[in-house]
Amino acid sequence: MKISAKGRYALRLMVDLAQRDNGEWIALKDISKRQGISVKYLEQIVSGLSRAGLLRSSRGAAGGYQLTRPAAQYTAGEIIRALEGPLAPVSCLEQESNLCPRHEFCPTIRLWEGLYDVVNQYLDSYTLADIAEAEKPAYDYSI
Numbered sequence: 001m002k003i004s005a006k007g008r009y010a011l012r013l014m015v016d017l018a019q020r021d022n023g024e025w026i027a028l029k030d031i032s033k034r035q036g037i038s039v040k041y042l043e044q045i046v047s048g049l050s051r052a053g054l055l056r057s058s059r060g061a062a063g064g065y066q067l068t069r070p071a072a073q074y075t076a077g078e079i080i081r082a083l084e085g086p087l088a089p090v091s092c093l094e095q096e097s098n099l100c101p102r103h104e105f106c107p108t109i110r111l112w113e114g115l116y117d118v119v120n121q122y123l124d125s126y127t128l129a130d131i132a133e134a135e136k137p138a139y140d141y142s143i
Contacts (some may be wrong), residue, residue, distance in 0.1 A: 074126070
């Protein structure tokens with residue numbers, strides 16, 4: 001299991017929004033400048049996050065993006081899974097019910113299930129607020 005750039009950037013984008021969550025819309029071009037991620041790539045990311053109900057958007061000159069709920073109500077795992085899908089270490093755990101014909105007598109399935117549980121529990125133990133507060137910039141160049 002490896003988190004892709006899209007998953008990592010989604011978390012960075014959400015942290016950026018959480019750090020500047022004051023009720024105003026935040027433009028993607030501003031996030032792009034601060035995070036060093038192209039607007040085009042961020043557009044793909046916000047599309048997935050919006051579909052998952054994690055972001056809301058507003059069009060127009062004063063438009064942009066906002067979180068749909070307080071940062072403390074998001075987990076890192078939820079954000080990453082919104083773009084990456086299940087964080088399963090083996091393919092047989094990607095579906096809700098394991099369809100592998102060897103599942104009942106597989107000697108390694110408990111190992112993989114345990115790893116899957118630990119990864120998800122760890123990522124779900126961090127809220128967006130936890131990360132945003134730990135990574136809060138000392139200053140903001142926004143005007």
